[in-house]
Amino acid sequence: MSLEELYKEVILDHYRSPRNKGTLNEADIELHRDNPLCGDEIDLYVDIKDGKIAGVSFDGKGCSISQASISMMTEKLMGMSQEDAEGLANTFKAMMQGEDPQDEDSLGDLVALKGVQKYPVRIKCALLGWNTFLEGLKSYREKHGEPA
Template structure:
């Protein structure tokens, strides 16, 4: 597939997640809640995670922001559902490496998340793409310390 066609496909995937976000909403009060914002551009997110025996059994988000931040949140919540905490944090590390343009483990199927790899070419947008992921990391690490 040509680079142009791949870029078009990736843009379509990002816009699909933006216009039809997966896992939009808030979980009940027994869930882990993390609020984060990106003051640089005004993106904000409230992430709620339902954990059970070290596993992310559900994830939802609410927030406002650009197509990159909201699409990334949609993709992230899909990706971490059903994963144990260690797997979710590993996925976040891989995503972070991808955003920095570094080599990352490619033996893991990133699915729709791969559509965001082009963001690494635009340093000002990396914080947009990583906002939800940073919220998830923060919440899981805080939960581990309790």
């Protein structure tokens, strides 16, 4: 695999200029997770209003794949319903795990991360933000009595 195929410009752009970086004052989901093997770490903040994601941000440090993936995720999730956000996260995970999800088109720019598949040890870097989001969403729903 060539350098350009893996480190696509959109990934490097998000890595150098991460979107939605920082904390949220009002967050329904606030979760710290890390990737002990390589030292990637993030804090994810999600604000949910009327069942929709009204705000999302992150703080963190780590490799370009983990940080770009999270930055792209925050852009995508903003304004989505919980169900759509969960669906998107699962579609992204399916793509990274080598399945060919039917709704891959819904991922948009995130398809740029598909090249990471070729580096199995780094798939978990790309998934760190998404798994953190899904975990946070699950406990939010449990807390608010909604079906998990």
